[in-house]
Amino acid sequence: EIVLTQSPGTLSLSPGERATLSCRASQSVSSSYLAWYQQKPGQAPRLLIYGASSRATGIPDRFSGSGSGTDFTLTITRLEPEDFAVYYCQQYGRSLQTFGQGTKVEIK
C-alpha cells in the first residue's frame, strides 16, 4: 500500500498570497496517477487536479499541479476567499488507492 504524506498540516495565509502544498509518496506513483481534491466543511470533496498536473473541468487556472515519482505539489497562485479549505492528494488507478492526511489552508 502506498502511503501519502502531506505537508504542512496547516497553512495560514492571507487572500492574494501563494499556497504551496506538498504530497510525498512512500513509493513511486505509476503513470503519475496522482490527484488533488478540495473539501469544504459539510461538503463532499471536489476533484481539482488529475494525472499530477491536469486541471479538472471548471477548475480555475490559479490551481496547478506538478511532480512525478514520489514528490508532488499543488500550487494556488493567488488565494481567493473561497479557496480556504482542506486539500487532499490521492493516488489512484485500477486497484488499491490511498489518500494523504490532508492540508488545511486557513485564513491568517
Add this chain to the structure above:
Amino acid sequence: QVQLVESGGGVVQPGRSLRLACAASGFTFSNYFMHWVRQAPGKGLEWVAVISYDGSNEYYADSVKGRFTISRDNSRNTLFLQMNSLRAQDAAIYYCARDSAPLAGTPIGYWGQGTLVTVSS
C-alpha cells in the same frame, strides 16, 4: 445529471453487521468503477474499496480487508458495501463515489452526500 444516493447508515453495536447501498442515476452505471470512501468525524478521507465496472475485480484498504465486501448490481444501478465485525474505528460518514471517466481507473469525479455509520454499544 449524475446522482449518487447512499442509504443504510445508522447506529450499530460493535461486532455486528451493516449493509450500505448507493443508488446511482444520470449515467450508465455499468461503465464505471465505483468506490466507497469514508471520513470519521473531524478526520481526513480514507479510501475503503473499489469495484470494477463489471464487478470482476475488487480491492480493499488493509483496514477493512476480510471484513467488508463491495458489490454491485448493474441491473439495478446499485452499489453495496457489506460491513461485518464492525469496530468503533469504523464509525464515519461513508461516501459512494464514481470514477470520473468510464471503463478505466481514473480519479473520483462524483461523490454522494454520504451516510453516517455510528458504532457504539
